Amino acid sequence: MRLVFMGTPDFAVPVLEALVEAGHEIVQVYSQPPRKAGRGRALRPAPVQRRAEALGLECAHPERFDAEAVAGFASLAPELAVVVAYGQILPQAALDVPLFGCVNLHASLLPRWRGAAPIQRAIMAGDRETGVCLMRMEAGLDTGPVLAVRPVSIGPQETAGALHDRLAAVSAALIVESLPGLDSLRPVEQAADGVSYAAKIDKSEARIDWKRSAKALSDHIRGLSPFPGAWCEISGERVKVLMARPEPGMGAPGTALDEGLLIACGDEALRLMRLQRAGKAEVDAEDLLRGFPVSQGTTLA
Amino acid sequence: MARRFLHWPDPALSAVAEPVEAVDAPVRAIWDEMLEVMYAMPGIGLAAPQLGIGLRLAVVDAGSERAALRLANPELISASQDSVAIREASPNLPGVSEEVTRPKSVVIRYLDETGVMVTRELDGLWARSVQHQLDHLDGRLFIDRLSRLRRQRALERWRKVQRKTARKAVRTMGRKAQA
Numbered sequence: 001m002r003l004v005f006m007g008t009p010d011f012a013v014p015v016l017e018a019l020v021e022a023g024h025e026i027v028q029v030y031s032q033p034p035r036k037a038g039r040g041r042a043l044r045p046a047p048v049q050r051r052a053e054a055l056g057l058e059c060a061h062p063e064r065f066d067a068e069a070v071a072g073f074a075s076l077a078p079e080l081a082v083v084v085a086y087g088q089i090l091p092q093a094a095l096d097v098p099l100f101g102c103v104n105l106h107a108s109l110l111p112r113w114r115g116a117a118p119i120q121r122a123i124m125a126g127d128r129e130t131g132v133c134l135m136r137m138e139a140g141l142d143t144g145p146v147l148a149v150r151p152v153s154i155g156p157q158e159t160a161g162a163l164h165d166r167l168a169a170v171s172a173a174l175i176v177e178s179l180p181g182l183d184s185l186r187p188v189e190q191a192a193d194g195v196s197y198a199a200k201i202d203k204s205e206a207r208i209d210w211k212r213s214a215k216a217l218s219d220h221i222r223g224l225s226p227f228p229g230a231w232c233e234i235s236g237e238r239v240k241v242l243m244a245r246p247e248p249g250m251g252a253p254g255t256a257l258d259e260g261l262l263i264a265c266g267d268e269a270l271r272l273m274r275l276q277r278a279g280k281a282e283v284d285a286e287d288l289l290r291g292f293p294v295s296q297g298t299t300l301a
Numbered sequence: 302m303a304r305r306f307l308h309w310p311d312p313a314l315s316a317v318a319e320p321v322e323a324v325d326a327p328v329r330a331i332w333d334e335m336l337e338v339m340y341a342m343p344g345i346g347l348a349a350p351q352l353g354i355g356l357r358l359a360v361v362d363a364g365s366e367r368a369a370l371r372l373a374n375p376e377l378i379s380a381s382q383d384s385v386a387i388r389e390a391s392p393n394l395p396g397v398s399e400e401v402t403r404p405k406s407v408v409i410r411y412l413d414e415t416g417v418m419v420t421r422e423l424d425g426l427w428a429r430s431v432q433h434q435l436d437h438l439d440g441r442l443f444i445d446r447l448s449r450l451r452r453q454r455a456l457e458r459w460r461k462v463q464r465k466t467a468r469k470a471v472r473t474m475g476r477k478a479q480a
Contacts, residue, residue: 148420150419150420151419186416186417186418
């Protein structure tokens, strides 16, 4: 089958690799164009583009999927397009190009967490299960009928980073096992109830609000770990909290209840376990405290 | 409750069940009935053939809060290398339980209640129950997983239990007749 692969970030890389490894013919890869990133703000190609080129595949990166891009896509005469976190809206004209249509892998149990940040949102909401859906693409945002599902349970201490890597591997397995029998999979319309949207993470969300419950904050911290990282101010310095665990304890929200970073929340308390000061590497709490003691009664903001 | 458990050695328990064509209202109704029967036992899984329904349908709920899996046409995709011995029993063979060794975790594929194809990894009691149900769909009871000797011993015990319940029934009937 003549495949086209469309994807951009790290999440899509294992899927591309698995398709190549399974021996599928990938006639073209699409990714978002190179963006300014890192020090010096140099133009940096997306992870999928880098991997595709390393694999000897041609990678196109149109700024927008306009008429010209659709024409280029059509000239490839693809039979199927596999789309994973591409980050571009495909117009109906593009969706109609491949003989067998376009399929999309999405990292949630649809219709829950449609949209941009399903992995982080699932953890931040305290979900205990998520997964990957393979769906037929429609013009709407993650609204297409579902062809196959792989549920995955979320560990109580699992971070978004760890879950991201697991779901990327599950996505790769799901597409490889689904492709040979794709026409036998019955598309099932998503349920009308249970819909939620996983909005992009806004920087302002990352600040820790100690008035929330310890459980909610620990989910919030896990869901934003390692990126962008939930943060608070300790002694006037901005510190990222990458892992924390609820523990019994009571006090004014934000107050250190001992010398070991047990911080009072809206209810109960939170033991901060892994942190990162600005410009430094992430460390366990005891290592941080060695050079940066936080005494009992200190108020974190 | 409309249906009862078949009792071994009913030949229907040894038959291979038929796949369902689609997940529709009748299939959902069977699942609901099976769940009612399973929770009433109480049990952690049930396969349709146990109630005399020759379809590849099963329910499993091995968790602490009610969250059942409804399975149509389930298949075993893979099983873990390491196995574990756990005691199993069946309402189709009352009074007998035996330790059965099976893989610790499994990956199964099935149609869920919306009719979509789901691939799911299960471990612990979930993995155990689903393997037990898959056997029922292929006409096997847990005693068919035992060595010949252990199987015979299990069946002797079952016969003994059967005789005892029969005698008790006769005595109860006798007392009722006197009263």
